[in-house]
Amino acid sequence: MVERITSQMLLQTSQRNMQSSMSALARLQSQAGTQKLISKPSDDPAGAGESMRIRADQRALTQYSTNITDGLSWLSTADDALSSATDTMQAVRNLVVQGANSGSLNAASREAIATQLDSLKAALLSTANTTYAGRSIFAGTSDAGVAFDATYTSTAIPGNGVERRVSPTATVKVDVDGVAAFGSGATSTFALIDQITSDLRAGIDITPHLSGVDSALSSILGEQSRVGSRYNQLETSKELNMSQSGSLESQRASVEDVDLSKVILQLKTQEVAYQTALAVTARALQPTLMSFLS
Numbered sequence: 342m343v344e345r346i347t348s349q350m351l352l353q354t355s356q357r358n359m360q361s362s363m364s365a366l367a368r369l370q371s372q373a374g375t376q377k378l379i380s381k382p383s384d385d386p387a388g389a390g391e392s393m394r395i396r397a398d399q400r401a402l403t404q405y406s407t408n409i410t411d412g413l414s415w416l417s418t419a420d421d422a423l424s425s426a427t428d429t430m431q432a433v434r435n436l437v438v439q440g441a442n443s444g445s446l447n448a449a450s451r452e453a454i455a456t457q458l459d460s461l462k463a464a465l466l467s468t469a470n471t472t473y474a475g476r477s478i479f480a481g482t483s484d485a486g487v488a489f490d491a492t493y494t495s496t497a498i499p500g501n502g503v504e505r506r507v508s509p510t511a512t513v514k515v516d517v518d519g520v521a522a523f524g525s526g527a528t529s530t531f532a533l534i535d536q537i538t539s540d541l542r543a544g545i546d547i548t549p550h551l552s553g554v555d556s557a558l559s560s561i562l563g564e565q566s567r568v569g570s571r572y573n574q575l576e577t578s579k580e581l582n583m584s585q586s587g588s589l590e591s592q593r594a595s596v597e598d599v600d601l602s603k604v605i606l607q608l609k610t611q612e613v614a615y616q617t618a619l620a621v622t623a624r625a626l627q628p629t630l631m632s633f634l635s
Contacts, residue, residue, distance in 0.1 A: 395593045402586050405507055409579045412505035415515035416572045419478045422471040423522065423565040429465045430558040433458060433534060434551070440541050441548040448544075455538040462534040466493070469523050469531075476503070479519030488519045493532050495525040507578040513571055522564040523557075530557040 440446065440454045470487045471478055477496075479488035481503060485496035503516040523530045537550045 392593065395589055399586070399589050399593065401509070402582055402589065406579070406582050406586075408505040409507050409575050409582060412507070412513055412515040412575050413572065413579075415473055415478060415503065415505075416568050416575065418471065418473040419515075419517045419568050420565065420572065422468050422478060423517070423561055423568060426465060426468045426522070426561050427558065427565065429461050429468065430530070430554065430561060433461050433465075433537075434554045434558065436461070437537060437547055437551055437554055440537075441546065441551065451541050451544065455541045458534055458538045458541070462531055462538075465523075465534070466531055469519060476516075477519075479517050479522065481516055481518075489523065489525075489529070489531070493524075493526055493529040495520045495523075505575075507575065507582070511578070513574055513578070515571070515575075517564055517568060522561050524560070530560075533557060 436454050436458055440451060440458075446454075466489060469479055469489050477483065477486070477488040479497070480495070481497040482501040483496045483498055487496060489495055497519055502514050502518070504512040504514050506512045519525075524532075526532065533550065533553050537547050537554075540547050540550070
């Protein structure tokens with residue numbers, strides 16, 4: 342049996358086709374206006390999922406970038422402090438060499454050298470208590486406010502250093518081991534200088550202390566070398582982070598952003614097709630008396 346095609350059926354079919362064409366036109370107009378392929382997840386579920394993954398990775402990279410910048414500031418501050426400490430210890434060594442020549446020094450000369458050593462020790466202690474953003478760079482996670490107290494004892498909590506995560510799998514230590522750099526308590530560099538000044542004022546030969554000064558200087562230089570190594574590591578991580586950021590942005594653009602010239606061409610084509618369909622449908626479906634009879 343052949344089904345009869347009525348004018349109403351032709352009208353409904355034409356209406357569905359026109360609505361489909363109008364939806365495609367509206368989608369292209371939206372893409373041209375927003376320059377985005379996806380305005381809602383239903384536009385492209387797979388693309389929306391990929392976009393969410395890429396944006397999550399971008400947020401993680403942004404946090405790593407912040408961590409790297411903060412870590413570089415920590416290590417830069419530490420490097421400056423250790424450079425100052427090195428200069429101070431060089432001055433201490435020179436005075437110890439001068440004071441070791443006890444045969445040509447009178448009490449007043451020894452006192453003058455001892456006074457200078459006291460001043461250098463105070464400067465060194467102040468350097469060892471350097472802070473960054475309110476945190477002592479030589480005391481790890483300690484909240485004591487100073488890395489070394491009045492007895493030259495380190496306030497750092499053993500094993501608790503300050504680290505910054507620079508990638509999903511890597512962290513970098515950004516503080517400095519104050520004990521490794523300056524010692525602690527009675528065995529600290531500060532106590533050593535106190536002993537030197539005490540012996541100098543007492544007229545005791547301070548030549549034996551030269552080896553201790555050299556050892557203390559070597560410890561500071563060793564920590565500065567490690568700081569430089571970690572600084573370079575952060576710089577490398579920063580460059581890698583920037584490279585990954587550019588790659589992720591390219592991926593995001595390929596998933597979310599439109600090719601504007603292509604979309605405009607498609608939009609113009611769709612507009613012509615829609616206008617043509619309107620004209621053809623209007624000619625093909627002329628109203629008749631039967632259209633108004635129920």
